Amino acid sequence: MNSEPVGVEERYAVFPFYLCLDVSASMAGAPIDSINRQMPELRSSVGDDPAIAEVVRFAVVTFSDVARTVLPLSDLSLVEAVPEVRAEGRTSYGAAFEHLRQVIETDYHTSRASGDRWYRPAVVFISDGRPTDEEARWRAAHARVVDPTWRRRPNILAFGFGHADPAVLASVVEGKPDRAFIAEEGAEPAAVVPKLMKGLISSIVSSSASVYSGEAQLTPPDVPGMTPIPVDQLD
Amino acid sequence: MVAEGGEGRVFEVLDRPGILFKEYRRPVDASSLRDLVVWASASGSLDPVMATRVRLATAWPQSVVRGAAPGLADGLLMARAPRRFSLRHRDGIARLATLSYLTADPVRRAAAYGLVLPGQGDAARIGLVYALARTLEVLEHARPSVGHGDLSAKNVLWSTRRGPEVFLLDCDNGERFGPTGAPLGAPGRRRAMTPNWDDPTVPAGGNPGFASDRYSLALIFLRVVGAGHFPVQKRQRMAETVEVELALPSAVLRNPAMAPDAPLWAMLGRGLSSMAGLRPPASTWSAALSDVLIGLGASAVLEAVHAAQGSGASSIPGEPIVGPSAPDVAVRPRPARPRTEMWTFHRPVASGGHIPAAGGARGSQASTPPPAAPPAHLPLSAQAMAGLRRAFAGWKSLHRWAGSALGTPGRRSVGARRAAVCAVVDFVVACVGLLLFAMIVSPFLGI
Ligand SMILES: Nc1ncnc2c1ncn2[C@@H]1O[C@H](COP(=O)(O)OP(=O)(O)OP(=O)(O)O)[C@@H](O)[C@H]1O
Numbered sequence: 001m002n003s004e005p006v007g008v009e010e011r012y013a014v015f016p017f018y019l020c021l022d023v024s025a026s027m028a029g030a031p032i033d034s035i036n037r038q039m040p041e042l043r044s045s046v047g048d049d050p051a052i053a054e055v056v057r058f059a060v061v062t063f064s065d066v067a068r069t070v071l072p073l074s075d076l077s078l079v080e081a082v083p084e085v086r087a088e089g090r091t092s093y094g095a096a097f098e099h100l101r102q103v104i105e106t107d108y109h110t111s112r113a114s115g116d117r118w119y120r121p122a123v124v125f126i127s128d129g130r131p132t133d134e135e136a137r138w139r140a141a142h143a144r145v146v147d148p149t150w151r152r153r154p155n156i157l158a159f160g161f162g163h164a165d166p167a168v169l170a171s172v173v174e175g176k177p178d179r180a181f182i183a184e185e186g187a188e189p190a191a192v193v194p195k196l197m198k199g200l201i202s203s204i205v206s207s208s209a210s211v212y213s214g215e216a217q218l219t220p221p222d223v224p225g226m227t228p229i230p231v232d233q234l235d
Numbered sequence: 236m237v238a239e240g241g242e243g244r245v246f247e248v249l250d251r252p253g254i255l256f257k258e259y260r261r262p263v264d265a266s267s268l269r270d271l272v273v274w275a276s277a278s279g280s281l282d283p284v285m286a287t288r289v290r291l292a293t294a295w296p297q298s299v300v301r302g303a304a305p306g307l308a309d310g311l312l313m314a315r316a317p318r319r320f321s322l323r324h325r326d327g328i329a330r331l332a333t334l335s336y337l338t339a340d341p342v343r344r345a346a347a348y349g350l351v352l353p354g355q356g357d358a359a360r361i362g363l364v365y366a367l368a369r370t371l372e373v374l375e376h377a378r379p380s381v382g383h384g385d386l387s388a389k390n391v392l393w394s395t396r397r398g399p400e401v402f403l404l405d406c407d408n409g410e411r412f413g414p415t416g417a418p419l420g421a422p423g424r425r426r427a428m429t430p431n432w433d434d435p436t437v438p439a440g441g442n443p444g445f446a447s448d449r450y451s452l453a454l455i456f457l458r459v460v461g462a463g464h465f466p467v468q469k470r471q472r473m474a475e476t477v478e479v480e481l482a483l484p485s486a487v488l489r490n491p492a493m494a495p496d497a498p499l500w501a502m503l504g505r506g507l508s509s510m511a512g513l514r515p516p517a518s519t520w521s522a523a524l525s526d527v528l529i530g531l532g533a534s535a536v537l538e539a540v541h542a543a544q545g546s547g548a549s550s551i552p553g554e555p556i557v558g559p560s561a562p563d564v565a566v567r568p569r570p571a572r573p574r575t576e577m578w579t580f581h582r583p584v585a586s587g588g589h590i591p592a593a594g595g596a597r598g599s600q601a602s603t604p605p606p607a608a609p610p611a612h613l614p615l616s617a618q619a620m621a622g623l624r625r626a627f628a629g630w631k632s633l634h635r636w637a638g639s640a641l642g643t644p645g646r647r648s649v650g651a652r653r654a655a656v657c658a659v660v661d662f663v664v665a666c667v668g669l670l671l672f673a674m675i676v677s678p679f680l681g682i
Contacts, residue, residue, distance in 0.1 A: 005480040005567070006466065006470070006477060006480065007465075007479070007480040007481075010463070010466060047347070048324060048330065048348075049330075051388055051389075053347070075347070078347050078579070078580050079580075080325075212429075212431035213430035214430065214468075214469050
């Protein structure tokens with residue numbers, strides 16, 4: 001025999017998705033409401049299909065002055081409802097990235113301990129504003145998330161609207177082409193957000209299908225200019 | 236619209252309940268489709284008993300919907316999967332009962348969806364594969380024979396309501412094969428296979444062959460009876476030999492038909508083999524699984540399958556189960572350790588509330604020892620627990636209902652009446668509890 005036996009414990013590696021959501025005060029009203037309204041659909045589209053739920057793990061992290069884990073990395077079939085998010089405070093990108101680095105690292109070890117293997121995680125970063133914290137701080141925190149020597153470093157997709165700064169979002173995705181998307185000037189957040197959430201759902205669904213094909217890829221939400229990203233399995 | 240697939244969209248048909256219209260995104264060759272329709276119809280060569288079995292267990296194309304262009308079909312009509320081939324989740328919404336529900340830890344699935352699923356190695360699971368084998372043997376032994384070609388989790392629905400039954404979708408993907416195993420349909424026709432459920436000997440972009448359904452049947456046995464994914468194809472495609480460790484409850488393995496040295500396991504290995512010629516035909520599987528079910532003392536399951544399929548007739552006698560081991564696939568059954576994970580369904584604390592990042596929804600890994608009951612019995616105790624939980628919730632809301640009125644000025648008399656109802660209920664509960672307690676302790680006191 002050339003390799004280890006295939007047993008019942010052998011599962012497909014899972015695809016972790018972190019929704020990293022700006023909940024600064026400017027997101028209050030329509031944008032936050034529409035995120036909260038779409039979340040049940042996301043939960044059921046992923047969680048109610050056992051084939052999708054099996055290979056996807058989903059977390060919601062919010063940030064304003066501070067960052068929090070609103071939904072810890074979960075199998076959505078075991079979650080009844082994703083807690084609602086609330087707007088508060090300012091826009092600290094630094095808090096967001098510091099938190100992300102820490103939760104991804106912790107989640108990875110917890111998952112490993114329970115027998116789950118991981119594909120490279122995806123972070124879907126959504127913001128409607130510019131960072132309000134000191135540039136040096138958030139850039140340092142960001143550098144730690146995308147640090148090439150950090151084995152768990154995620155693929156980041158960024159979506160901006162409202163006052164989000166294209167140049168800043170471009171640096172969030174490390175200047176990689178096809179990974180940041182900015183809504184047109186003056187686009188209504190109430191119109192943009194539902195599209196984004198729908199895009200996120202189909203992105204998770206098609207990415208999960210690719211896990212079964214053995215060639216996993218992160219399929220970005222269907223917005224112009226974005227292309228699928230091949231993902232590797234972490235050891 | 237009912238659903239959307241890769242090749243088309245599926246609609247209900249006005250005035251024809253139970254019938255669905257599948258509309259292709261791109262029109263397909265009409266003659267291949269028409270041949271499939273005729274194959275299962277009264278004017279086809281199928282024996283009426285076998286035709287009934289196909290009708291009851293598949294969404295076979297019933298008629299071709301012609302397109303504007305000559306020779307092309309826009310779609311087809313087929314039977315809708317009967318309602319028993321769906322599962323109602325905790326939210327009360329019914330969803331198609333795909334094989335995905337069975338190819339994972341049943342305890343985890345039960346926790347997620349509030350369903351009661353048969354345990355690993357359970358006779359109901361074997362019965363489902365038996366029902367599938369009996370359906371496929373009809374396709375295989377007909378002249379011409381038909382291969383489905385895409386027996387995936389999504390395309391094989393199941394039900395245990397009337398006894399184990401399957402219902403196959405996407406049958407228009409099927410192909411007729413001649414006596415030599417050569418496809419009879421229009422050349423160049425593309426037939427889909429689902430990743431993870433495909434025959435590893437079919438090259439990328441190729442069509443499933445005559446023996447592909449035999450592989451699928453063996454794979455479905457492994458995944459459904461073993462309640463896991465057993466991802467074997469990737470290794471097989473790299474021409475590796477594969478050793479599968481199949482964990483089953485000890486009670487199942489004690490049965491001679493499923494004992495570790497039973498010929499069933501070598502047969503499963505041949506079914507999964509990359510040497511397509513070794514794969515046993517579906518009729519051999521039916522014969523083998525019928526023996527297994529009888530050996531397990533589950534002849535009621537056997538009869539239930541026959542009743543649901545309209546008859547117990549077999550299309551042809553199966554070949555002997557005993558045969559050589561496949562050189563490339565070995566299946567080794569071993570007693571299952573109870574799985575070490577416990578899965579809990581997570582409810583949010585309160586809307587807007589933040590839940591702690593630690594533990595929480597990610598199926599709290601129990602540090603306590605796993606339940607001692609064999610997996611096959613877990614669903615029952617899960618059911619009992621759910622019942623108790625519901626009863627407790629009912630009892631709580633009853634008291635809240637009384638309390639709310641008592642606490643509202645002006646509604647005190649209503650409240651008093653409700654409190655009386657509660658008191659009566661509590662009294663009855665207390666009496667029953669006392670009685671149970673007395674029954675439990677009396678033997679110890681020697682009464
Ligand atoms: N007979 C049926 N009864 C109930 N639902 C059905 C039936 N046939 C199809 N469906 C629904 O429609 C979906 C698509 O059907 P089908 O698999 O036939 O289409 P397809 O385009 O060939 O799909 P794919 O190639 O993606 O599997 C199914 O997954 C199922 O949800």
